[in-house]
Amino acid sequence: KGSTWGYGEENGPSLWHKDYPVAQGSRQSPIDIVPSEASFDPRLAPIQLSYDQCTSINISNNGHSVVVEFDDSDDRSVIHGGALPNPYRLRQFHFHWGEKGCHGSEHTVAGKAFVSELHLVHWNAEKYKTFGQAAQEPDGLSVLGIFLETGDDHRWLHKITDALYMVKFKGSVSDFKGFNPKCLLPSSLHFWTYPGSLTTPPLHESVIWIVLKEPIVVSEKQMGKFRMLVFNGEEEDLRSRMENNFRSPQPLKGRKVLASFK
Ligand SMILES: CCCCNCC(=O)NCCc1ccc(S(N)(=O)=O)cc1
Ligand SMILES: [Zn+2]
Secondary structure: OOOOOOOOOOOOOOOHHHHOHHHHOOOOOOOEEOHHHOEEOOOOEEEEEEOOOOOEEEEEEOOOOEEEEEOOOOOOOEEEEEOOOOOEEEEEEEEEEOOOOOOOOOOEEOOEOOOEEEEEEEEOOOOOOOHHHHOOOOOOEEEEEEEEEEOOOOOOOHHHHOOHHHHOOOOOEEEOOOOOHHHHOOOOOOEEEEEEOOOOOOOOOOEEEEEEOOOEEEOHHHHHHHOOOEOOOOOOOOOOEOOOOOOOOOOOOOOOOEEOOO
């Protein structure tokens, strides 16, 4: 029974609206970002990531992606700037990717998709008591999206890909301390920003999206290691490789995309 959502024929993105009607809402993500239609806004503050005291806790396979979680019990790792009203606290990051040689990003840029997209998820702990509550508020979350394209090996991504064998199956968790995601940033923090949603159920329209223009470069070999993960639990007979775990671009419905650069 396709009771839980996923990315397959029976439970994929085109069916999510049945359990999550907001899937057809007015501020859904991802979107196709068209640079020529984005407005440069000189009032946008530069993005600042204060991750130096960040505390990664674990890496896990939640049956939809691989997630690295952080201790978000205080303001030790925050993002601020852009259109954010105040600093937002880092909670986790995860990835979306395609199958070998194909695309797998969620946002696209003038119709161009990338092989993968990294999402650094932050929440407005200044205004809301818990992540779960913030995730349901229009200004509750801010996700920093970073595109991945293939080329040479990424010098730090191996810290993540070397741990993936520990979390092959849905429900597996492994210690993952001392990882600072600052090492996954491109050289430029030029960005686009727009009001959107979670790109997976519950699809709450609670995300201020910040998408970096410059992708990071990873090797096809490194991407291949993500594809050894599986959607299924260890005990399940049906094995299905974790790939194509991305939602496609959704209607803009009149939203304005702002650019931090000319
Ligand atoms: C107490 C915890 C309650 C959580 N309650 C469940 C929940 O809201 N989960 C949302 C998790 C999520 C989903 C999708 C993204 S994405 N792909 O848009 O970056 C980011 C984060
Ligand atoms: Zn995501």
